[in-house]
Amino acid sequence: MVMTNETGVADEYRSLNAALSSVLVRVEEEAWTNDSPCTGWKAVDVLRHLIATQRHFLEERGIPLHEELRVDNDPVAAWAQHSAGVQDLLEDPKVADKEYEGFFGPARVGESMLRFYGFDMVVHRWDIARAAGFDERFTSDEMDMLEGAIAGFGESLYGKGICERPLEVPDDADRQTRILAKLGRKADFTH
Numbered sequence: 001m002v003m004t005n006e007t008g009v010a011d012e013y014r015s016l017n018a019a020l021s022s023v024l025v026r027v028e029e030e031a032w033t034n035d036s037p038c039t040g041w042k043a044v045d046v047l048r049h050l051i052a053t054q055r056h057f058l059e060e061r062g063i064p065l066h067e068e069l070r071v072d073n074d075p076v077a078a079w080a081q082h083s084a085g086v087q088d089l090l091e092d093p094k095v096a097d098k099e100y101e102g103f104f105g106p107a108r109v110g111e112s113m114l115r116f117y118g119f120d121m122v123v124h125r126w127d128i129a130r131a132a133g134f135d136e137r138f139t140s141d142e143m144d145m146l147e148g149a150i151a152g153f154g155e156s157l158y159g160k161g162i163c164e165r166p167l168e169v170p171d172d173a174d175r176q177t178r179i180l181a182k183l184g185r186k187a188d189f190t191h
Contacts, residue, residue: 009110010090016118017083019142020050020125024076027132032075036131037185038124039164043131046124047075051082054117061100061109063089086113119149123183138176146179158184 024047032044041049048071055065065085069078089095096110122142129136138146150157157163164184169177177187 009096009114010087012114012118013087013090016114016121017087020121021076021079021083023125023129023132023136024079026134027075027128031132034131034133036127038127043128044071044075046127046131047071047079050117050120050124051078053120054082054086054113057112057117058086058089058109061098063095063098063109065089115149119146122146126180127185138179143175143179146183150179150182 027043032047033042035041036043036046038046051068051071055068058065066081069081071078090110090113096108096113098109100107100109102112122138122145126136126138158165167181167184167186169181173181173187180187
């Protein structure tokens with residue numbers, strides 16, 4: 001999934017956003033305050049995290065976004081405004097291909113938006129769906145991406161404030177259940 005702008009960073013972000021947005025629009029207003037699988041976070045907190053971390057990453061690279069909407073007032077509108085702004089930025093090769101020194105070495109803004117923040121968009125899409133009381137399935141491509149990211153992140157995935165330690169699952173657990181367990185999540189989470 002690591003790409004340059006010429007090979008589809010903007011398209012990949014658009015696809016990740018479409019899948020996430022399809023979940024967000026289904027969340028009932030009262031469900032935004034339901035507990036999520038992320039310890040101590042409500043569904044709205046998960047969405048606030050997605051927006052805040054993407055904004056912070058871009059702003060640290062000298063790429064400012066528009067004024068942020070308050071997530072609590074209208075979570076879906078806040079995400080729509082935020083993701084449209086990010087989408088516009090990633091359409092520009094000067095932004096997507098901008099190089100910087102990352103945690104794992106030299107990197108490009110677009111690649112990082114997919115590798116780290118795209119990963120978050122997929123995982124937290126499931127978290128928000130589960131908090132809202134409905135099941136969300138990963139696609140085969142998403143599971144490939146998640147497995148690759150989990151292996152690549154190694155022990156740093158389990159640092160403070162990231163993911164809980166992996167959980168035990170039965171040998172016959174399906175692929176999504178095994179992935180979620182590696183992310184410290186129970187596939188049968190209920191709020």
